[in-house]
Amino acid sequence: MLHLIFSVPCLYVVTRFVAPLPWPLLFKLVLGAAMLVASQYHLWSRLSSGSVFAPEFPRPIVLLFNWAFGTILLLAVLQLAIDLGSLSVSMVRQCVTTIPASLRYAAGGLAAILAAIGVAQAVRVPPVQDLTVEIPGLPAAFEGYRLVQLTDLHISRLFPEGWARDVVRTTNALGADLIVVTGDFIDGTVAARQRDVAPLRDLAAPDGVWFVPGNHEYFFGYDARMRHLASLGLRPLVNAHTLLIRDGERLVLAGVTDLSASETGDAPADLNTALAGTPPGVPVVLLDHQPKNAREAAGRGVALQLSGHTHGGMIRGLDRIIARANGGYVSGRYEVDGMTLYANNGTALWPGFALRLGVPSELTLVTLRRKENRSQDNVGAIP
Numbered sequence: 538m539l540h541l542i543f544s545v546p547c548l549y550v551v552t553r554f555v556a557p558l559p560w561p562l563l564f565k566l567v568l569g570a571a572m573l574v575a576s577q578y579h580l581w582s583r584l585s586s587g588s589v590f591a592p593e594f595p596r597p598i599v600l601l602f603n604w605a606f607g608t609i610l611l612l613a614v615l616q617l618a619i620d621l622g623s624l625s626v627s628m629v630r631q632c633v634t635t636i637p638a639s640l641r642y643a644a645g646g647l648a649a650i651l652a653a654i655g656v657a658q659a660v661r662v663p664p665v666q667d668l669t670v671e672i673p674g675l676p677a678a679f680e681g682y683r684l685v686q687l688t689d690l691h692i693s694r695l696f697p698e699g700w701a702r703d704v705v706r707t708t709n710a711l712g713a714d715l716i717v718v719t720g721d722f723i724d725g726t727v728a729a730r731q732r733d734v735a736p737l738r739d740l741a742a743p744d745g746v747w748f749v750p751g752n753h754e755y756f757f758g759y760d761a762r763m764r765h766l767a768s769l770g771l772r773p774l775v776n777a778h779t780l781l782i783r784d785g786e787r788l789v790l791a792g793v794t795d796l797s798a799s800e801t802g803d804a805p806a807d808l809n810t811a812l813a814g815t816p817p818g819v820p821v822v823l824l825d826h827q828p829k830n831a832r833e834a835a836g837r838g839v840a841l842q843l844s845g846h847t848h849g850g851m852i853r854g855l856d857r858i859i860a861r862a863n864g865g866y867v868s869g870r871y872e873v874d875g876m877t878l879y880a881n882n883g884t885a886l887w888p889g890f891a892l893r894l895g896v897p898s899e900l901t902l903v904t905l906r907r908k909e910n911r912s913q914d915n916v917g918a919i920p
Contacts, residue, residue: 543576543577543578543579543606543610544573544576544577546576546609546610546613547572547575547609549616549617550572550612550613550616551573554616554641554644554645555568555572556569557636557638557641558638559638571605572609575602575606575608575609576606576609578592578605578606578889579889581594582889586725586729588756588757590724590756590757590887590889591693591694591724591725591757591888592693592694592695592888593694593725594694595694596695596697599694599888600656600660600695603656603888603890603891604649604652604653604656605652607651607652607655607656607890607892608649608652609648611647611648611651611652612645615644615647615648616644619640619644620636623636651894652892654894655852655891655892655893655894656891656892658892658893658897658898659851659886659892659893660696660700660885660891661898662700662703662704662707662900663704663885663897663898663899663900664897664899664900665707665711665899665900665901665902666899666900666901667902668879668904669905669906670841670870670903670904670905670906671877671905671907672820672905672906672907672908673820673840673907673908674818674820674840674907674908675840675905675908676786676787677907678783678785678786679783679786679788679905680905680906680907681904681905681906682714682715682783682788682904683711683713683715683902683905684713684714684715684716684717684742684822684902685711685713685715685716685717685742685900685901685902685903686717686718686719686843686901686903687708687716687718687719687900687901688719688720688721688751688826688843688844688845688846688881689719689720689721689846689848689884689886689887690704690718690721690722690723690884690885691721691723691724691753691885691886691887691888692722692723692724692733692885693733694725694888695885695891696733696885696888697733698732698735698736700885701733701734701735701736702736702739704736704884704900705736705739705740707900708740708900709739709742714742714744715742715744715745715747715781715790716740716742716745716746716747717747717748717790717824717843718748718749718771719748719749719751719825719826719844719845720748720749720751720753720754720795720845721751721753721754721826721845722737722748722753722754722766723753723762724756724887724888725757726757726758726761727762734765734766735769737766737769738769738770740771745772746770746771746772747771747773747774747779747792747824748766748771748772748773748774748792749773749774749775749792749793749794749795749824749825750762750763750773750794750826751826751846752796752797752846754795755797755798755800755801755803759798759801759803763775773792774790774791774811774824775794776792776793776794776804776806776807776808776810777791777792777810778790778791778792778811778814778815778821779791780816787816787819788819788822789812789815789816789819789820789821789822790821790822790824791808791811791815791824792811792823792824792825793806793807793808793811793823793824794807795826796826796827796829796830806830808830808837809837820840821837821838821839821840822839822841823839823841823842824842824843824844825842825844826844826845827844827846827863828842828844828846828847828863828864828866828871828878828880829863829866831844831864831866831876831878832864832873834873834876835875835876836874839876840876840877841877841878841879842873842876842877842878842879843879843903844866844878844879844880845881845883847859847863847866847882848886848887848896849868849869849880849881849882849883849893849896849897849898850867850896851886851892851894851896852892852893852894852895853894853896856868856896863880866878866880867880868880868882868896879903881899881901882896882897882898883898883899884898884899884900885898886898
């Protein structure tokens with residue numbers, strides 16, 4: 538279905554950008570054919586692995602596909618803007634306006650450059666994003682407590698072993714008390730990704746490395762994937778919680794399965810089960826791959842929810858559309874009925890659309906502080 542959907546912008550570019558170019562017909566046919574091939578990136582991915590979510594090509598080919606695919610989509614937007622502008626001018630002047638070839642060349646060049654920047658931004662090892670969260674009733678022993686959130690690693694041919702090793706090295710160098718991963722570890726089968734995901738074994742923090750599954754954990758065999766992650770020393774929170782203890786004081790770390798779990802017959806997300814038996818009055822930090830159900834978590838007294846899934850919207854402007862599909866949450870901090878939600882932009886993203894423009898990836902260092910009884914301005918609040 539994806540390859541059919543993405544054929545539409547390609548056909549628009551071929552008819553409105555390529556066809557009018559003052560080039561020999563053979564050149565235009567070659568360019569048009571190359572664009573059609575690139576637009577079917579998800580079809581080639583499915584043929585390579587059986588799924589659109591795991592392109593099993595050499596990394597340079599995956600990079601090239603993402604650049605070409607991104608160029609087509611961006612060019613479609615630019616060409617549409619040119620066509621609308623031309624139509625407006627024609628209506629005002631009451632005559633047909635010819636679009637100069639130079640404007641088409643400029644649009645093509647700009648789309649190609651932006652796509653190259655977007656791919657480069659997407660595949661880099663992300664910079665550290667510092668975040669301070671104030672929690673009411675935070676025990677004194679946890680004042681200044683530091684945790685690293687990784688999410689949406691999407692370890693794959695695009696984000697291979699070397700990239701994973703660099704992420705692990707950067708994470709460990711922060712010396713945090715705790716490391717959490719909020720889902721979407723790998724794209725592809727466990728057998729295909731064993732070497733690439735192996736560096737996660739070296740993640741280390743005094744209070745451990747804890748994780749919840751994301752929706753991509755259900756695409757290639759949930760049970761096998763969860764067993765393999767656990768074999769690397771990562772501890773799952775599957776509708777469960779654990780107590781973090783410092784100097785006799787406690788903090789609850791809870792986690793739920795992904796909202797898509799029920800579609801595959803696996804255990805659905807169950808916040809009630811995850812919080813069952815938690816000691817009263819102890820602040821709760823919740824790991825939930827998707828931010829959509831933040832209000833439910835706030836209603837259950839959760840102090841901080843850490844999520845991913847949205848990739849921050851990937852491209853400025855596109856984030857508004859993605860927010861609508863995720864309860865209004867897409868990137869950054871939100872105050873939700875007294876609870877802090879952090880929707881992480883993602884450590885990486887799906888290799889089927891690896892572009893970032895204005896929405897950087899991040900490796901997030903969260904510092905917990907006790908919230909004093911004073912008025913707080915809502916940042917990014919959802920009404």
